[in-house]
Amino acid sequence: MRGAGFSSRAARQAGIGPAGAWMLRGFSWTLLALLTFPLIVLIGASFSASDYVHFPPFGLSLKWYGAFVKDPTFLNSLILSAEIAGSAACFATLLGFPAAYILLRRRFPGRGILESLFLSPLLVPQIIIGVALLQFFTFIGIATSFAGLLIAHVVSVMPYVIRTVSAALQNLDPRIEEAAADLGANRLEVMALVVAPMVKGGLIAGALFAFIMSWVNVEVSIFLGVTGGYTLPVVLYNFMEYSITTVVVAAASVAIYVGIALVLLIDRVIGLNTASRL
């Protein structure tokens, strides 16, 4: 049907006429615009010349980004967030990929339980994970260490890697792994030389998911500062308890840019349609 607007096959099957389609279209794009609106407000306000936060911004200037970079609290928290997120992504992938592979390929008693266990950090409220780890790490003395914070993040984001990698592994032909074994590869070699390259996309996407979930994490990080600082979201939170000035908004905008960059990256690696199924 031309002219009156695009009508997908699915819409025609459901009997949605052009009027219905336009209503749905209008409603949806309005809502989607509203979804982006708050982020746009922050980004816009970050370019304001004045330190009073307002949207639309009073005057335009990049000076608050400059202030953000020069402020040691912000800069250190940015670096800490990046370090933690990067390391957590690496470790989560290194530990999560073998776990996902074994859970998928091998049958053993208790497999179902282990599967649930590996995914359970997604189900337990973040705040409870936070207090549990605070309590436990204080007990063993690593509550204010980089290692403690890193462990907390790895545990929190590993399920994302496992889900992403599992989805990619489903499409793998087990015969190829058999061929590798037949040719003399032991299990480690099969996993590293044959399976891993074949699910490269899934691994990268999983690592990216892990990164961003660590990057935005606040309700676990808030309990585990490192001597010397907190991650960026926690620093922002602390600032917000007093007052919000444009430099804080600039810092938040930087975090938003990272998030957008990751959306685009993940789209390039596995496509957002796949990503949204996970």
Place this chain on the structure above:
Amino acid sequence: MPEIPLIKVDRVSKRYGPVEAVQGVSLDVERGAFVSLLGPSGCGKSTILRMIAGFERPDGGRIYIDGSDVVDVPAHRRPVNMVFQSYALFPHLTVFDNVAFGLRRKRLAREVVKEQSRHFLGLVGLEGMEARYPSQLSGGQQQRVALARALANRPKVLLLDEPLGALDLKLRKRMQVELKQLQREVGITFIYVTHDQDEALALSDQIAVMNRGELLQYGPGRELYDSPASEFVANFLGEANLLPCRILQQNPSPAVDIGGTAIAVASLGDGAREVGAAALLVLRPEDLAISREPPLGPCRLPAQIEDKVFLGASFLIYLRLDGDIPLTARGSDRAFFDSVDAGGKVWVGWQAERARLVAP
């Protein structure tokens, strides 16, 4: 000193849930032989192959390779290699890296790996393709890479799981010839799984016919064809006419009763053959002679022609015996073909040695 067989499968069985995929199968594979496991899908032939390769574990029985029990040895440690039905090439590696894969696992020197890989690629006719990826190759080429990859490891036995199944007819016939030549050149023992009896007959030194998990007969193709041990084997390898009959006598010369007529047979065959027991007489279509007058000799029956079909190099004649028993004859004498018609009454004769008795 008799040589021990290279592969000895000893009373092996395997079940999947309620299904008995393999039931007490025993067979020996001689060094340097080309053996086919032949049977319809689901008969267990692939399962046996996978058990030899080490991908499945037998529930009962043992498997010996070169005298050693391998049942507990994992697949990557066995001196056998497999060519998979779907080739299972590594998509992320070049042709060269695919072929070199097994050699590298053995930690051979780089020069050796290169030389060996090139050699086997040349053997299968793919020199120059080293840098390509599997996705860039045709089906036939991929098949050859799979072959080279397996052979490069100098396995004691090469296992092939219906490797030509995905190829079109002409290519398949050509690859059959090449495979046979390759096997002779390389001298490695081949165990080949197929459901195509023509292929099995063309390629193998020995054929093992299987059905429903059981090994029915094992021997050279000619022996299976001329002396089938059961109705299934008779039907599976080539076409067969199966005439219901009753054992008439053992002495002074063996004979059976077909619809009231006594017919001489060369022997009553193996197994219990009591007088009066029911049996089937196996006659190959090409062994039948049709004539207007009753032929000489003790093997003849009157029949009526129902239809005739021209097939080019040969023709088929469909007949019916008294007692409503269908019969098919095959011949190539054009003059004869033209001279007969549906409805004609004729005599069918054959030589006693050409017929076999099997249990019903």
Place this chain on the structure above:
Amino acid sequence: MTMPAVTSVIDYEAVASSRGGRLGPLREVWPLWPGLVLLVLAFALPLLLIFPESVSVKGRLSTAIYRSIARDSYYWSVIGRSFWLSLVSTLICLCLAYPVAYYLVRVVRPSRARFAYMIVIAPLFTSAVIRAMAWLTILGRRGIVNDALAYLGLIAEPLRMLYTEEAVVVGLVYIMIPFMVLTIAAVLENVDGTLEEASRDLGASPWVTFWRVTFPLSVPGVLAGCFLVFALCLSSYVTPALLGGGRHKVIAMLIFEQFMRTFNWPLGAALACVLLIATLLIVWGYNRALSRRFTTRHRVAGAAA
């Protein structure tokens, strides 16, 4: 053609005994161990240790804390508020997200779909703190909403929108919409379009087709999405803390206070246990909803080999 000499030959060695025996299965899955050990030591164990903390009063086992929680109406009001806010947020979220999900699955042009999904997913990649900050800016006294209303002459004085329960709901809905949209969209995709055709063929109007065919088939997914969002709302800390201004407390805020301000860890642990049990019940409901027979599972998280 002769074979070139090979310098190394694979020598078949007979491995006499089985590899592993009883320990076999454990050895088989060894690549799993590092992740498993980490999970057990740094997740399962700490979680299990919350409970003992909540029942140890002055070094002895006692349920005194739970009893004091149960008796104090303050805690009930906080718990009640948490449930109420979560419920309202979930329902509003459902009403807003369902049409969008339907649009994305049935109507949207494929070329726009990718862009639309990007918009849905992007907020998930920003921290809850940042999203709360945005709403503080928008709904503040001198925020854009008040400015617009004043500009239009609708109000004389700026409205006080922040630090109210309504603001918390707005914040929560904003955070949860992507989850709800994605969950419902995944389920709607599995609803066979030919069923809708059949319905119309049998005389039902498109609207009736939706209510009698499409929507009922999507109910398990809707329920799953609602459970998910409800659980997330119930346990959220940052949004209610920032947008509620400390006056409208929810469970998570109480827990935080006990651990970080008043250092009454046993009380915090007890409250955490209450929240954990509530969440587990909701998750159980979520699984039940997803296993209803006329919907296929939309999650892919390891499956049959």
